[in-house]
Structures are given as structure tokens and as C-alpha cells.
Amino acid sequence: MTQRSGKFLSQPTKAKLGSVATGLMTASWLLLQSLGGLPPALAQEADPQADELTYSGLLEKIDQGEVERVEIDPTRRVALVELADQPEDAPPEKVMLFSGDRNPELIERLRDNRIDFEVVEASDNGALAWLATNSLLALILIIGLLMILRRSANASGNAMNFGRSKARFQMEAKTGVLFDDVAGIEEAKEELQEVVTFLKQPERFTAVGARIPKGVLLIGQPGTGKTLLAKAIAGEAGVPFFSISGSEFVEMFVGVGASRVRDLFKKAKENAPCIVFIDEIDAVGRQRGAGIGGGNDEREQTLNQLLTEMDGFEGNSGVIVIAATNRPDVLDSALLRPGRFDRQIIVDLPTYKGRLGILEVHARNKKIDPEVSLEAIARRTPGFSGAQLANLLNEAAILTARRRKEAITSLEITDAIDRVTIGLSLTPLLDSKKKRLIAYHELGHALLITLLKHSSPLDKVTIIPRSGGVGGFASYLPKEDRGDDGLMSYAELVDMITVTLGGRAAETIVFGEDEVTQGASNDIQQVTNIARQMVTRFGMSELGSFALENSNSEVFLGRDLMPRSEFSEEMAAQIDRQVRNLVKDCYLKACDLLGQNRPLIDRLVDLLLEKETLTGDEFRQIVSEYTGLSEKELAKSMAVG
Incomplete structure (x- = not known):
């Protein structure tokens, strides 16, 4: 354990002290330079004047009688020379001396030529610079040590405050x-x-x-x-x-x-x-x-x-x-x-009236077009929480600002709902085999939603791709607010499985078994989950009305570490057989309905490839013209919301 008190310092503390010392030495050097403590040789190298009078040049000018007066400063090793031919207002020439004594050679040469000179004893700034530099170094070291000690004290104090509430x-x-x-x-x-x-x-x-x-x-x-x-x-x-x-x-x-x-x-x-x-x-x-x-x-x-x-x-x-x-x-x-x-x-999750109230609260500070109906938005968003509704209106406002509109319109609301539920829309696909296959797949879902009696009304079908690998989708409006604990009948669950398998059924009918893609993988997982719950939890099979599986089997919640089987191997085989038969019957039903309406599917595909998006009303109108059923019958004539 590294001690932080007494005579011992940790390695990080020593590193901090080393960096502080390096900084102090640099500061001392700069201070010494500013106080004039540099040696003459270094000072002379820093002078850029090339025609400066040298010591030998000074001796020559003294012998030639071109010097009028010389002032010698042995402390600074400088001689200030006044030449005979220089202007009166010109400063004296500065000559660096090579020895720190009285320069007897120079003084003797001045006396021999009877030139006026003076030896000036300037104050020695070296001692002052040394004292100031070392005082500054000691002061910075003391401050650094005090900061380290204070940080250590705070750390120990925080250790004692662990038990205090952070509320x-x-x-x-x-x-x-x-x-x-x-x-x-x-x-x-x-x-x-x-x-x-x-x-x-x-x-x-x-x-x-x-x-x-x-x-x-x-x-x-x-x-x-x-x-x-x-x-x-x-x-x-x-x-x-x-x-x-x-x-x-x-x-x-x-x-x-x-x-x-x-x-x-x-x-x-x-x-x-x-x-x-x-x-x-x-x-x-x-x-x-x-x-x-x-x-x-x-x-x-x-x-x-x-x-x-x-x-x-x-x-x-x-x-x-x-x-x-x-x-x-x-x-x-x-x-x-x-x-x-x-x-x-x-x-709980809000009902229709609750969603309408939430939308009214969050619409207070937003510019919404008068034609936008909050009631329609509330009907289209069952299962949305308050946070999701607030995010929905915020996304619509962002889209409005991006499109440089003055108010939020129904188009921004629709795009925001799709963006929140499905994902961000991407660039539409070019005409290709992949685009046509996606169109048939999504129309398989949409047509079954429209034809089946116990399914919900179709909202729209589109082949515009979305982020997350979604090539297209067919959405529907729920008949009523069920919530997570809502009741669904056996017929509704069977129709839900049939609709979910509509995409795979359409691919099989149009392109054949060999051309079926993995695009229905998510649909198959959803179908398997619904069918298994119908057999094992809802009692909707020939096995009887009793639960065969428990929904809560998490470990680390006071339950058994090893999962315990709740039925025999023979019962497990019967469960698998019932699930398989249920899914198979729904798939055959989907293939039968789509096969009977193959010309209608081809017509809808051509229209969908042209427009890329069909609303529920447009879709039902075309289906009613072909089947002879009224749009009211196709919309299931049930109140939505």
C-alpha cells in the first residue's frame, strides 16, 4: 500500500514534484536572463549587429587618435567609447571586455595616448538576480507541496463522507x-x-x-x-x-x-x-x-x-x-x-382520451396547422406512452423546420409516426427484381389484412426502405385500445398469424419455392411466438385449457438456478406438433386466399411500384372494385380508437 502521509510519497506524487521542479528551473532561467545575468559571450551572440566595435578595433582607434573619451565598467565588462568623428547626439559605442579585472592593458594604452577615461564601478546585479531566482524557486516549491497536501486531505475527507446521502x-x-x-x-x-x-x-x-x-x-x-x-x-x-x-x-x-x-x-x-x-x-x-x-x-x-x-x-x-x-x-x-x-x-399506458390530452399538452408551444386533427393522431397511436407522444410531436416539428414550413401539417405527422415506429426513411430503390419482390411481399400482408374478417383495418402499405434493414411495411389501425393486458379472441390470433405469413405466401405463389428469400425471418419468429403462447399459456389447442409454461423463469430472483421442466418429453413433443399444425393451417389459408386473388395482386403491384405508397382508403377502393365487397365491409365497420 502506498502511503501519502509522513515521509513517504507515492509515485504519482513524485512525478508531479519532478514536473514542478522542471518548470521552476525554466522560470529561473528566464528570470535570470531578464535581470541581465547572462554571460557576455552569450549576450554578444544574441546581438545581430555585424559592424560592432571590437576590443582590438578599439586599441587601433586609440593608437590612431580617433577616440575622445572612454568609460570602463569592469563589473559589466563593458567599455563605452566616444569617437571623434561621430555626431554629438549619437550614443557611445559599446565594446565588450574579456577580463573582469581593471583591464591594465587598455588603461595603459589610454594613458599613453592621453585620452580621457573613467572607471565606473556599477552595482553588481548578479547577487540580486541569484537571490530573486532562488526565492522564487523556493516559493513555487512551497506552493506545490501545499497543494499536494491539501488534495490528500480532501481525499481523506471524501473517504469519511462516503456514508452521507447524495439526495x-x-x-x-x-x-x-x-x-x-x-x-x-x-x-x-x-x-x-x-x-x-x-x-x-x-x-x-x-x-x-x-x-x-x-x-x-x-x-x-x-x-x-x-x-x-x-x-x-x-x-x-x-x-x-x-x-x-x-x-x-x-x-x-x-x-x-x-x-x-x-x-x-x-x-x-x-x-x-x-x-x-x-x-x-x-x-x-x-x-x-x-x-x-x-x-x-x-x-x-x-x-x-x-x-x-x-x-x-x-x-x-x-x-x-x-x-x-x-x-x-x-x-x-x-x-x-x-x-x-x-x-x-x-x-398505465394512456387510452384514446389520455393520448388526446397528452397531445393537447405538448401541442401548446408548437405551431400546428388548423387542418391537423389531434383526435386522428390519438387514434393512430395506440400503445404510445406519454414520452413517445412528446417525441412524436417533436420529430414532426423537426421535419417541419427542415422542410422550411411555417406550421406542422398532416404530412409531417405521418412521417414522424413512421419514423418513430418503423425507422428513418431511406432513398427509394430503383426498378429491379428486388423492388418487385418486396412489393409482392408487402402486398401479401396488406391484402390479407383487408380480406380477413377479424383483422384490423389497413392504414397504408409502402415499399420505401427504412433504416434497420426494413425494405417496406404494411401498417394497420387497431380496432380498439387493448394495451398489454387486452383481450384477443382465438379468431383474432389466428388471423394475426395468417396476416404475418402473407409475405412468405406471396413470395411462394409468385416466384416459387426455389426463389423464396429470408425476408420473412422476422415474421416467422413472431408467428412461432404467438402460436406457442396459444398452446402453452392460453389453452387454445387440443391439449386442454391449462398452462404448460411459466412466463417468469429468470435466475437471480430468488428462483431455481437450473430451469425445471414443467412437462414430460411426450408432452413437449405434443406441444411442438400442435404449434406446427397451427402455423401450417394458417400458412395454407394465406396461400389459398392470395392464390384466388392473383390478378388483383399483379394489378396492385404495378400500382405500388408506380406510387411506392398506397393509403388504406386507396387500397380498399381497388380491392372493392375487384371483389365486389363494399369499402365499409373491407374496413370491418368497427370504430377505431
Whole structure:
């Protein structure tokens, strides 16, 4: 171990002292030069005058009688010579002498020729320059050592401050966000409004025996507005507000996280009533006993201290803890019980009305064309979170500025939706076999979307490539807002698989089995996943209505290290057979429908190659002319949004 106190210095410290010494020597040399301490030889080399009077030349001029007066300075080794033929206002000639004594030869020659001369004893600046240089060197060395000692002291002080909380503290959190600025999550706002009322008017609830909740856990997918809600609570309540991330509790040293939890709650008690907001609490609140092997787990120590502070022997009256996470499944059960987090508020993805409210909030500061309908945008963006909707309008504004328009139009909105969901549009392909193959592939999807009874209405089909290797796509509008937990029937799932296999079916019918490409690889993966869930989790097969697989089988969450098979090998073979039969039946259905409408596909391909993009209305109009079905029937006549 390298010691930094006493008589020992580390290697980096010695290197720093060496660089400081080198700099000091350079500064001393420059100072010595500025004080006139250079030797005459070096000074003479620096003089660029080629016709300067030399010592031998001076002796010759003395013998020839061309010198009127000489002033000798033995200290500086200089002689100032006044010549007889020089003008009166001209400065005397300077001659460098070669010896530091009285120059007896020169003085004797001056006396022999009876020339007026004077020996001047100038002050010796050498000692002064030496003293100044060494004093400056010593001063810089002392300053350097003091800086090194101060840095070492700060380092040792920081080591003692590891256990202090890093929470940001504000007496009145002026976040600039109120509940009016939060839209799309009305139920969560109502729950949290009560928390604000608890803080402002606690007597209103304590009078009837109600107690202030100790903790509120916000659960939701990323981008649904959990942190925004916490800012709104802080802005509405007007009470002291502590904010910290869960990752800031954990350090390399064991016990630091627990110490920071203690310090945080100590400060919170001193400023009660107040709010403590912990973002991403799953960083410290994971299930205990999840690690493999023994040892003192720093995360577990931090979690234990957090559990004690929230509901232990010593209560924290007036301190409300608000935490946010998108992984409630990994949190410890002791953290979720009443008395710690009394309320668990689900911040879900917004519905149609919620998306409309979010769009209205983010459209306040944007110039949008009056013809743009926010209701239409809300219907076209099911499953979008609040952050995604804000990003959507921002992308539309960027496209508007790039195209030098004064307001956002429907075209920018459409392009922004495609850019957010699919990717950035690239240069269209030239007419080639690849472009025609992509057209047939995407029309296979689009035609099945239009013809199948339980599929959603087609939005558009395009063969303009996108970033990420997407050659084209066919998008549809969902019939209704389902969310992640929405209900889908067996017929809808089967039609979804059939539509997904439409691209591969179109390639097979038009180009043959030998010309099928790997373009449907992503479609096949999606189909396999849906079909397997229908058999093993949804009970939609001949095997029966029971679950054969568990969706949560992660290791390091207090579960088994080795995955355990939940069924026999014979059942596994039956599952594979059921999945294969389901996918095969859907593929044959797709091939049959596309084969019956082969002339229509060729007509649509020619039109798509010409326009490169067909909207859902244009597509349905052409299909209705060929099949005799009305556009209303093709659009499934179901309300969208």
C-alpha cells in the first residue's frame, strides 16, 4: 500500500514534484536572463549587429587618435567609447571586455595616448538576480507541496463522507410542473392528489382517525410519466422535497448504502413534513437471497436499512416516500407490504382520451396547422406512452423546420409516426427484381389484412426502405385500445398469424419455392411466438385449457438456478406438433386466399411500384372494385380508437 502521509510519497506524487521542479528551473532561467545575468559571450551572440566595435578595433582607434573619451565598467565588462568623428547626439559605442579585472592593458594604452577615461564601478546585479531566482524557486516549491497536501486531505475527507446521502434537497421544489401539466393518467392523479392534501391539511384526515400513508409506489412502463408525476407532487405540495436515484445508494464499500439511507431519513425527519422521491427503486429493492453463494451483499444491507427506516421501531411521521419502478416483479415482498408502501399506483399506458390530452399538452408551444386533427393522431397511436407522444410531436416539428414550413401539417405527422415506429426513411430503390419482390411481399400482408374478417383495418402499405434493414411495411389501425393486458379472441390470433405469413405466401405463389428469400425471418419468429403462447399459456389447442409454461423463469430472483421442466418429453413433443399444425393451417389459408386473388395482386403491384405508397382508403377502393365487397365491409365497420 502506498502511503501519502509522513515521509513517504507515492509515485504519482513524485512525478508531479519532478514536473514542478522542471518548470521552476525554466522560470529561473528566464528570470535570470531578464535581470541581465547572462554571460557576455552569450549576450554578444544574441546581438545581430555585424559592424560592432571590437576590443582590438578599439586599441587601433586609440593608437590612431580617433577616440575622445572612454568609460570602463569592469563589473559589466563593458567599455563605452566616444569617437571623434561621430555626431554629438549619437550614443557611445559599446565594446565588450574579456577580463573582469581593471583591464591594465587598455588603461595603459589610454594613458599613453592621453585620452580621457573613467572607471565606473556599477552595482553588481548578479547577487540580486541569484537571490530573486532562488526565492522564487523556493516559493513555487512551497506552493506545490501545499497543494499536494491539501488534495490528500480532501481525499481523506471524501473517504469519511462516503456514508452521507447524495439526495438533492429543495425547501420548496419549484419544478415548474403541476397536475394541470400531466395528462392521460387521471386515476393516478386522483390518488396522488390525496397525498398532496395529506401534506397541506393533515388535520382534515387525522380528525377522523386516518393516518398519513408512509409510502407510494408508482408502477408503470418506461415513459408513462412516473417521474413527471413526482415533479407535479413536489410542485403542488410546496413542502421540502428530497430526490435521489436508487443506484446512488450502492457503492463499492459494504455498508455505505445503509449509511446513506440513515442519513437521508435523518435529514427528512428534521424537515418533516416532506417528500422523499426515490427513482428506480428496483436498483436497491430487489428480492433478498437472490445472489448465488454467500458473502455480505451491499444491496441487501441497503434494503434492510430502508425497510427499517420506513416502518421499524422508530416511526417517520410526516415523511412520505414516493418511489418509481418499471420492474415490480423483482421487488422484495417486505418492501411492498402495507405500512411501507401503503399505496401502489399503476401508471398505465394512456387510452384514446389520455393520448388526446397528452397531445393537447405538448401541442401548446408548437405551431400546428388548423387542418391537423389531434383526435386522428390519438387514434393512430395506440400503445404510445406519454414520452413517445412528446417525441412524436417533436420529430414532426423537426421535419417541419427542415422542410422550411411555417406550421406542422398532416404530412409531417405521418412521417414522424413512421419514423418513430418503423425507422428513418431511406432513398427509394430503383426498378429491379428486388423492388418487385418486396412489393409482392408487402402486398401479401396488406391484402390479407383487408380480406380477413377479424383483422384490423389497413392504414397504408409502402415499399420505401427504412433504416434497420426494413425494405417496406404494411401498417394497420387497431380496432380498439387493448394495451398489454387486452383481450384477443382465438379468431383474432389466428388471423394475426395468417396476416404475418402473407409475405412468405406471396413470395411462394409468385416466384416459387426455389426463389423464396429470408425476408420473412422476422415474421416467422413472431408467428412461432404467438402460436406457442396459444398452446402453452392460453389453452387454445387440443391439449386442454391449462398452462404448460411459466412466463417468469429468470435466475437471480430468488428462483431455481437450473430451469425445471414443467412437462414430460411426450408432452413437449405434443406441444411442438400442435404449434406446427397451427402455423401450417394458417400458412395454407394465406396461400389459398392470395392464390384466388392473383390478378388483383399483379394489378396492385404495378400500382405500388408506380406510387411506392398506397393509403388504406386507396387500397380498399381497388380491392372493392375487384371483389365486389363494399369499402365499409373491407374496413370491418368497427370504430377505431
